[in-house]
Amino acid sequence: MGDIVSLEQLAAQVRDGMTVALSSDHAGVAMAATAAILANRPNNLHLVCVPISGMQADMLIGEGLVGTLETSAVTLGEAGGAPRFADGIRNRAFTMKDATCPAILAGLVAGQKGVPFMPIRGIIGSDLLKSRPDWKIIDNPFAEDDPIVVVAAIRPDIALFHAPEADRFGNVRIGRQAELAAMAYAAKTTLVTVERIVETSLLADERSAAGVLPALYVGAIAEAKNGAWPLGLAGEYVTDTAEVARYARMARSAEGFAAYMKGFAQRFEAVA
């Protein structure tokens, strides 16, 4: 557990048909790893966005690698809508499982606790419920007249994200992004890219140990400097908004998207 590997070795663990949990844009997105995964072209992936995604999901969709998409939203933020996502919806390119943010988080919590479902407020009366056979309404067993939604546990094959640092023992600092821990707890294994690998155990300092994901949950770690680019990483660097806007413009057409992705792949080849 917590093996330190190359980016290619890490990416090779994402295989056909797997359920992969992805972090949201503000929580550390493994973009360099995504480039490496795209090179392997695993197909029919089931993406679980925790609880939303942006460019990362849009790229995987545009490359035709997604069979099922479970998310509360896909957006490029200030750069606008996610064009390959919208195109895929129009063309029924994948099975869409529309969600709401806390329902995805509740499903992961059920997964983390090893229980089959988790109750959650709200949702009743939303059209979301109609297309989610894995969300049901039950009667609160502890009170009268209190229908409540339960969502099935989410157990991804892989959780994938990018973090500031790991130590050489396989512990990963995630700071205040607690949903990354939930992803890791719920997933069968977790793949993490980091800005740097440090020699001292991140668990040694009482002041920071609580923000660390222990190696127990981590399958592999690869060092990837600027590994969230063009997205940002809290406390390290901000989003390259010009680059995201350039993607948003180019990805409007299939041809533009292909051209962007060619450059994207080459950029990472040059780094590797």
Added chain:
Amino acid sequence: MSTLPASQREILIATIADLLDGVRTVAVGASSPIPAAGAMLLRARNEQRGRERVRVIVLGSREHNFFTNGSFELFDATAQGRIDAFFLGGGQIDGEANINLVGTGDYPTSTVRWPGSFGSAFMYYLIPRVILFREEHSPRVLVDRVDFVSAPGSSEAIHRTGGPHALLTGLALFDFDKETKRFRLRSVHRGGSAEDVRANTGFDYDAPEIVPITPEPDAETLALLRGRVTAELAECYPQFAETLVADRAA
């Protein structure tokens, strides 16, 4: 002291601050600069006036977000009743305050697809004062019936402690009447008319015989907005803060 009149954006921000009056904790979702500005304005004004402290949580901000439990904390705090006010929008909003953040046409193959429901199918039920905010005021946004209900404006026979409080657009301000499940026009912003609102709204609503103009911010409010609040906004919405400054020059 000569003060430039409030810009349209400043009127919206000040209106939001007024709509939030009395709240203790307000949360603002990502990519919502005008609601964030309104919440920050109320915080600053209450502080200046020696009134109750307002906690503001701006998602996507480091400076204005004290949560340490990741994405969970907003939803958990909401479920416990710790958050008094929040903002939602929508590609479509209908006359019963149902909101659609998913798309138009036959789901799931939407003709126009928007990002998705985000946290709306939870927050709308549990936040006592949800302010619906959408700058575009047109019949394509304000529709008779949404094509997809991301979250309903009201519910029967379920646990629901929250819902719509008001609808603010670039043209007008409506209140939502929970009993009749209808919007009622409260005011029209400077430059618009009751006729403009009727012509650009796709749903039926109630209105007083004489529709007032939305109050404009007083000098104290405007000074806070142009000073402290613009500076605070620059941390999480740098482009928007620049736009506010440019508006004043125009």
